Amino acid sequence: MSATAVRPGSLTEGPAHRDPNVLRWLGGYTSSAIGDNVYYIALSWAAVQAGTPAQAGLVTAVSAVPRALLMLGGGVVADRYGPRRVVLGSSTVRCLLVVTAAAMVLATSPGLWALGAVAVLFGVVDAVFLPATGALPARITGRDQLARVQGMRALATRLANVLGGPLGGLGVALGGTGGAFGLAALLIGVSLPVLWTVRVGQLPPDEGKERGGAVLADIRDGLRHIGRDRVLCPLVLAIALADLGFVGPMNLGLTLLAQERGWGSSGMGWVLAGFGTGAGAASLLLTLRGWVPRAGLVMAVAEIGGCLAIAGLAHVPTVVGATCVALAVGLLAGLGGALSGALVQAQAGPAYVGRVTAVSSLVGFGVAPLTFPLVGAATDRWGTGPVFAACAALCALGGVLALCSRSLRRAELPR
Template sequence: MTTAAEPTMLRTPPPFARDRMVQAWLLIKALSDAGDAVFTIAFAWTAVQIASPAVAGLVVAAGTVPRAVVLLVGGAYADRADARRLMIVFNALRVVVLVTVAVWCLAAPPTVALLLIASVAFGLCDAFFEPAASTMPRQLVAPSDLPAYAALSQTLSRLGTMAGAAAGGFLVAAYGITGSAGLNTLTYVIVIVFIVLWLRPRFALPRASAEQSVLRGVADGFRHLGRERATRTLVIALSGLNLAVGPAIAIGLPLQATSRDWGAGAVGVFEALVGGGAMIGALVVVRWRPRHEAIGGFAALMVQGAGIVALGIGDPVVVGAGCLTIGLTAGFASTLLSSTFAATAAPDYLGRLGSILRLGDDCLMPVAMAAFGALAGILPLWVPFAVYGGAMALLMIVPLRNPQLRALSLRKQEETPDEPSAARID
């Protein structure tokens, strides 16, 4: 068990149901997600129009490499600098990139070089913005309100992304990438204005030492993760949340629909069941959550493993039920586990731990996708579903047996006001 400085309360937050500042912030974030979805569709569409499919794929994915390389550095800065300032600076840089794309495309046709530079620039901005943004929930609400915060945030974000994706195709057809970039610029400007004028932290997080080098700070984050077993379990679980279900949905469902002659429309219906279920699962946490949040989340993921197995059975009703189960458990579990992580991880390591979490998902997902496809190519189609779903359910036994996680509850502050603001797991 280690000791670490706890956040300092700057002002008492209101109950989450009456917290207008946080609710407005989550709506603004959802608006930004909608703008990102609009621009992502326009970007991909433009790349396909001016380049071969292979080159277009390279352009669209180009931002992931610099993001992965710099993400850990961004996490180190998030733990030593002002998160609000980092968010403002890198959103402003995103605006510069979008305005450059829009102005260029007004004067001349878009080029592969322009899109490639824009993709890389956005990846670099993400590497610094995302770790800083990941520390904000702990600065805004009390630990007992983090599950409700995460649930509403995920729900609004999904709605924003869905709305942006639905409108994106029409907007790029009518106004091209210039109009889409302009709309996304407006959403980022709104975010910047809100952060500058209204978003004010209620808790000051302890800061990592600025005297050590950034690379030493990154290494210190890994050392901390190696020392703290329960935190490590949460990070690994959150990193691997999508490694089983991602390939099953992205590759397995189209293969299943093709082999059964269900058509592409069936894939859309199944994915809609996943997305709708995820929103419902997250909203459940707003109204009700288990007393021990981490255990509730891991138990839900065990059920999700069964849902993944159901996708391989081949009956459309069973597959639909499996998709709905996956969505419900994904929304429920990710909300509980992400809020538990935010509330209980050492506050001066939140940025670095969040970066490690994202990096693990980015690096392992291509491997998981390739392995699923390889299994589907050489074995009956139900086998990869059974392997991935069964492995997920079995792996959840490890955290469910962890005594620290079993005892952890974010409700302790509500019941014993004299205790620290959250039960630390390290």
């Protein structure tokens, strides 16, 4: 690490979107994110071939369990050993796991248990990888560039979502499931030499002490750090509520809505494209602007507006109308999400970024995916309208909490 560590003040060479160091990180992050999407396409395809659609859904969702159980510990690992080192190590393991899956598919016809084991192990590694990759931006750029970097990260995520599906399908078409797994491993592997060249800033001397002792003690220390901060505490709660209400309707819920309305897969594709376009526009705005005044207030208002649009989505009868509403959802939720991420990184103490990132990401990556069966059962009983409204109300509660917190409402990003 000493060969790539630099002083924080020397990291930024102008705006982040023109900084070669940040662009190297962005390239590695994008390649890895596309690989993740291809991996999940390959895993779901292999699971469908080995069992029923319900069993395939269980295999693809099971990786959320270890993320939910272990992510707080993953934040401790990121803070103890540095996010760059942890990202490189965990990415290497993720690449080897996908290579193993490709070898299994090529050598034999793996059953659901074997595929489930791969998914669980991938989730275990993700519990370490996700907090580290979330904490890394704060160590590669100046504090005044955090909003811009979050916008760039969101743009990369949207690009990965757009390209991952077609590339995964192409991999299956040309090389079968093994070929798709191989493509995912290649994309994750390509990110390693790129991320190796990324320089990271050094912690201040009093923050950079080697940590030891029990992991649970460090977790409690991180939770106390969040609880004592007048901005972080309501911000993390607001993010958790927003994720808990947002993930269900905008993932499984959209599929069920398309079936209920008779839009078919093409109609659902248009709605998803509208959402992706709106989220991409919000990310591009932050990337180019780099700073938003009264970030806490803008975040809260944008989140509430996005939740109202989610509730309305279930009552739009046409594909065109739903696409326009989804565009608004993406624009508002994308802006609120990127600002909340930037505020987390700006407010967290330098030695706590990994743990704070883990806590703020826990619901979105670990808990919310486990609610999909509940969303499906509720939709089957009451229909999409009430379920979307209930989820939107839960999501909007996070924005209301942010508005009620004077410190968070007045929070500003560094300039």
